Amino acid sequence: MPPFFSNKKLIILLASLIFLVALVGFSLKEREKLSWPEQFVHDTVGFFQVVFNRPAQYVAGFFENVNDIRNVYEENKTLKKHLRDYAQLHANYDNLQEQYTSLKKQLHIDSVADIDAYNRHVAMVSARSFDGWNQQITVNKGKQQGIQNGWPVVTAEGFIGKVTAVSQFSSTVTLITDPKSNNQIAAEVQNKDQVNGMIEGYDADKNVLLFKKIDIKAKIKKGDEVVTSGMGNVYPKGLLIGKVKSVGTDNYGLTKVAEIEPAAAVNRLDFVNILERKTADSGTDSKGENGQ
Incomplete structure (x- = not known):
């Protein structure tokens, strides 16, 4: 026997290689059924894939859910901020709309009989004291804008008071509802008798102005409108005071x-x-007026 075939280890190695090549070649052939070794290997690999893949999927899904929750939280914060911003913008819009409406009204007081005899200075209320809410207001126009002491102040609704103090860029207006004011306003009732009298004082508890010095025989009733009479040339004739x-x-x-x-x-x-x-x-008054 040749020496080559007497080496058992070499023969076993050669036989194993031949078997492995034959097995690989057999596996690569197209066929419908797998051999039992292939089935064993396939099932074993599939089992371990299931064992290790499921936990990996759960872990990946958990972190994905955590990330989704974080994204939802951030989106919720952003949405809440946008809602707050929208609410603030809406409030600002309402405030500007109210101011615009108020300003627009001030441009339509032409129903007053002799309003054309006056120049109008539209001013914004810049401050008022909480304690003296119905007594005085501060407006944003003063000497630099030509404002003078004693000038009457009105709104589209009617007469409200007069300028009582002036600084460079602001003025103080004393309201007709100031109970401490000793201001007297010549007024008349708008009826066929044109009853005259004086507005002297304000009752804060009742929220009413006191119309005094009316002739005892004068005909006046509830609901009659009272306006400035224009006497004294301090206030325009026909400014509505109240009812x-x-x-x-x-x-x-x-x-x-x-x-x-x-x-x-x-x-x-x-x-x-x-x-x-x-x-x-000159078209304007050269000095402020005080008096009734």
């Missing part, structure tokens, strides 16, 4: 006294008109 709420007599029974509900809502003022009387020469 008669009740009528009585003074303590001595010599004159009538009427309670007047103010026409202008002085508790909510955004813009006002400051009236400047025109003159024949």
Whole structure:
């Protein structure tokens, strides 16, 4: 026997290689059924794929869900911020719309009889004291804009007061609803009798102006409108002051006294008109006026 065939290890190795090549060649052939070794290997690999793949999928899904929750949280924060911004924008829009409406109203007071005898200075209410809410307001126009002490102040709803202090860029307006004011306003009732009297004082508890010095025989009733009479040339004739709420007599029974509900809502003022009387020469009044 040749020496080659006497080496058992070499023969076994050669036989194994031949078997392996034959097995690979057999596996590569197209056929419908797998051999039992192939089935064993295929099932074993499939089992371990299931064992290791399922936990990996669960872990990957868990982290994916965590990431989705984080994204939803961030989107929710952004959405809430947008909602807050929208609410603020809506509030700003409502405020601007209210100011625009108020300003627009101030440009339409031409129904007053002699309003053409006055120049109008539209001013914005810049400040008012909480304690003196119905007493005074501060507006954003002063000496630099030509404002002078004593000029009447109105809104589209009616007469509200007069300028009582002026600085360079702002002015103080004392309202007709100031109970401490000693201001007297010549007024008349708009009826066929044209009853005259004086607005003297304000009752804060009743929210009424006191219309005094009315002739005891004068005919005046609830609901009659009271306007400025123009006497004294301080205020334009025909500025609406309010409506008669009740009528009585003074303590001595010599004159009538009427309670007047103010026409202008002085508790909510955004813009006002400051009236400047025109003159024949310059078109404006050279000095402020005080008095009744």
